[in-house]
Amino acid sequence: MINSNVQGCLSGKNGRWYARVFWYEIHNGKKRRKEKWIATGLPLQNNKRNAERILKQLIRDKEEELQAGPTTVNRRMTVSEYMLFWLEYRKTDKLHPIREDTYEGYERKIKRHIVPYFDRDGLFLTELTAEHGMH
Numbered sequence: 001m002i003n004s005n006v007q008g009c010l011s012g013k014n015g016r017w018y019a020r021v022f023w024y025e026i027h028n029g030k031k032r033r034k035e036k037w038i039a040t041g042l043p044l045q046n047n048k049r050n051a052e053r054i055l056k057q058l059i060r061d062k063e064e065e066l067q068a069g070p071t072t073v074n075r076r077m078t079v080s081e082y083m084l085f086w087l088e089y090r091k092t093d094k095l096h097p098i099r100e101d102t103y104e105g106y107e108r109k110i111k112r113h114i115v116p117y118f119d120r121d122g123l124f125l126t127e128l129t130a131e132h133g134m135h
Contacts, residue, residue, distance in 0.1 A: 006062045008055050010048070017042045017051035021058050023066060026088050036062075067094065079118040082125045083110050 008021040022035035040054045077085070087110055090096075091103050098106075123132065
């Protein structure tokens with residue numbers, strides 16, 4: 001799940017401004033905070049406003065990235081993690097929203113059937129083949 005509420009702050013370290021951007025994602029049905037530190041390259045002295053502008057742009061960029069959804073599959077993502085991620089993404093999808101009752105039905109089926117089936121082997125998404133649905 002992606003929360004488009006991206007936030008950030010500035011920190012000074014070794015005489016330079018650093019931006020910290022953070023957001024939340026759902027992994028295995030649990031909300032996890034993610035963050036990224038980005039060097040602005042700006043010296044601390046007389047550059048706070050410039051650093052704030054950079055931070056605002058970094059936040060906008062991350063929000064756009066999260067709204068666009070995943071563009072590549074994370075090789076360490078299990079099938080179960082992906083299904084839960086997909087479900088949360090569909091819930092917040094601005095272009096193709098699903099109704100609340102549809103979401104609840106999908107959630108029930110994913111958590112009752114798909115997650116237990118694929119968690120038993122810890123199958124990664126990149127390992128999934130058509131044969132896995134035959135067992």
